[in-house]
Amino acid sequence: MDRTLILSLGLALALSACASPQPAQLxxxxxxxxxEIQSFVATATGQNVALADDLFLTSNTLLLEPSTALKLSGRVxxxxxxxxxxKQGNQCxxxxxxxxxxxxxxxxxxx
Structure with a gap:
């Protein structure tokens, strides 16, 4: 392959990676x-939630279990x-x- 084609392919791959959202942490x-996060989650779920101080510092995922998820039988x-x-570009x-x-x-x- 010629050097120009390889550089063009590399640039195209780099630009496509920047364009798509990537998993992120705070x-x-x-x-x-x-x-701001708490407001979004409350609006999306229709419920107020208490969020941990270390939210999104070590993971990109927040899982909320329904408060009425457990019955006496222990089944979820x-x-x-x-x-x-x-993260997409410089935006979170x-x-x-x-x-x-x-x-x-x-x-x-x-x-």
Missing amino acids: ESSSTNCKA LGKPVAFQLK WIEGQNQKTKLEHCQCKTP
Whole structure:
């Protein structure tokens, strides 16, 4: 293969990777960032939730179990709700429940 073709293919692959959202983690947890995430999750689920201070610092996924998921038999009845943190370019996004939003107060990194 000629050198120009190899460089062109490499550039095309690099640009396509930048264009698609990548799994991400928070660089640090701030009060404004946590409030922004909490607002999105509450709107998406229709419920207020308490989120851990280390949310999205070591993982890109948040799983919420329904509060009424366990019966006396110990069987799980409800499905967990998943939210994922993503980075596209320099922007941090959260998505879940068929919704997504850009997080203005959060700084993300790809793991």
